Amino acid sequence: MYLGVDCGTQGTKVVILDPEQARIRGEGQAAHELISAANGRREQRVEWWTHAFRQAYRQALDRAGIDGRAIRAIGVSGQQHGMVLLDRAGAVIRPAKLWCDTESAAQNAQLVAQLGGEAGCLERLGLVPATGYTLSKLLWLKQHEPEAFGRIGTILLPHDYLNYWLTGECAAERGDASGTGYFDVRTRRWAPEVLALIAPDGRLERALPRLLRAEEPVATVRPALARELGLAEGVLVASGGGDNMMGAIGTGNIADGIVTLSLGTSGALYACTERPPVLSSPLVAPFCSSSNAWLPLICTMNLTGVVHQVRTLFGYDLERFQQEADRAGIGAGGITLLPFLNGERVPALPRASGSLLGLNTQNLTPANLCRAALEGTTFGLRHGLDLLRASGIRCDSIRLIGGGARSPLWRRLVAEILDTQVVCPRVGEAAALGAAIQAAWCEQHQRGTGVSLAELCGRFVALDPDSAVTPEAGAVARYRDAYQRYRRHLNQLHPDA
The missing domain is CATH 3.30.420.40 (ATPase, nucleotide binding domain)
Structure with missing residues (x-):
């Protein structure tokens, strides 16, 4: 069995994919709260995501009528562009600013101008950062919450954070990383020189997680969390991705x-x-x-x-x-x-x-x-x-x-x-299904079976x-x-x- 998770703006959805029957065995969902203000602020607390994950997972497991130890791998889809910040001890610094947060519109315009306008952005990144991308949120934080900015140890996206919560490891995947504003979509690498416009001392570059290919796992589920969720030891957590990237697979x-x-x-x-x-x-x-x-x-x-x-x-x-x-x-x-x-x-x-x-x-x-x-x-x-x-x-x-x-x-x-x-x-639930398919691809790749993503999509979509x-x-x-x-x-x- 493969677990697919989609952590969106309104809630978290979980599906359990049965590879033998090529169908969804169980589904669950739980709603999220939203911090909203007239100035464009849209934020969520990460503990709302993990609480919703637990609720939706339990629902899906009950409806599937299976033992959690049958799950072999987990894939996570997440809303893109969000900013989740950890301090150097791995603790969350503040609520996550979301993709739909427009509070940093002025900062985005400032950074686009510093990069040389649209032409300069295309030359450096292959795209033009929009308001809502992670990049402008970092400059907003520096200008409005300097104490929090000074504590940054790691910068994650929402799906990266859930992978961190599951495994204790910080990593990023190239599809979701594309929407940060500090990633070159042509070379598929971080663009630290863009972050240097905000922090010339390199502190933000040092806060970037390692990058994975799509078929690579982050790690396995933490033993304590595996026991809580009733999972077997060694359950793989796939690289996952943004909700649109997982929706494409799904x-x-x-x-x-x-x-x-x-x-x-x-x-x-x-x-x-x-x-x-x-x-x-x-x-x-x-x-x-x-x-x-x-x-x-x-x-x-x-x-x-x-x-x-x-x-x-x-x-x-x-x-x-x-x-x-x-x-x-x-x-x-x-x-x-x-x-x-x-x-x-x-x-x-x-x-x-x-x-x-x-x-x-x-x-x-x-x-x-x-x-x-x-x-x-x-x-x-x-x-x-x-x-x-x-x-x-x-x-x-x-x-x-x-x-x-x-x-x-x-x-x-x-x-x-x-x-x-x-x-x-x-x-x-295409994003959750896509995450489950990607989890299957990742697990099969680790086992060296040679099954392609196209074969899996042909079987499950x-x-x-x-x-x-x-x-x-x-x-x-x-x-x-x-x-x-x-x-x-x-x-x-x-x-x-």
Whole structure:
């Protein structure tokens, strides 16, 4: 058995993968709290993650009906870009700042300028750091919490921290490391000269963990924790990776032509490629994958949260919300929502707020506002797919995951706005499944069996034909008009975006 763990913004999910039956035997999940402030602060305490891990693990084990000693390896997926700091004794210094924390927007702009603007960033790193990357959080800490900054002994990402908690060893994996802002995605190495802009004395370079290849383990589970969890001795902990990298593995997105789209708290579009991508825009993040290739990616900051807020505004449950949105029809009666409630990354507007445009006495209805929420968030993803395609990424089909993928209406919107066939994997928890598959790959690699990641994905990733949506030509044309209206509004309000 293999254990896959996904520590996300809203909660931790655990799956137990049975390699003999090629199916998930048990699942569990537990919610996280969130520290949030109007200035853009988004933080979590790491003990919330480990508590949720224990809860979700126990649920999954009970539902699988197995003994924990049957588990051979563990893989961890984590939300990207977070900053977890340990002191020199290995204790956590402060709450983790998350991917969606925009408090360091000013520091990110300062560092990008110091690196020589977009051109200088591309030359040094192969990408342009965005607000939310780990790099700007470190400068923010130096400026706002110098005492905490002075105590830094090790810098970890969220999934790195969970691996540390499991094993007692500090390590990083190249896919997740790509989103720090101090990693060169072309050479797949740390870029300590970037950290020297914050700390010229080299203290931050010395705080970096060792880097692993995707198929390498971190170590084995600590004996005391293994006893607590009922695991056998010597259970391997795989390198793991960021949630998008694990989502790619969990959707079988390890070859050209497949695009994974996640409809979650954020919206993410990514595609695996064996070649370093040629960037058409600094908004495309040419991350490394957790399969030793590349995973060019775009991420929007506002997705299911926007839908939730509009739904809550009218007191609708999910079924009523979808009924109203469906009744409104394509184009939301001429209403356009720029859904930047939490700033935005694509386009790069970290300080933006949302805008509702095109209102009149005829179209101001709850149904049209519900539809505008779905369309506005999906138009941002269309923008992102256009950027990926312009960077040479082929998109033959989209594999849709995340909470929003459960909505037949939203699946149809995605297919017709992006003009691409859409299908969902049978296992919706793609990041947790990807982590379990990577754990199997790592364990098999250690045993020298020669099993490839492609073979494992072929065995464990299955698509749901009942979820497939083929875009209808008439709807595609009408959405094209609505999308152009969205782009006109965007350009008028944010001409530099």
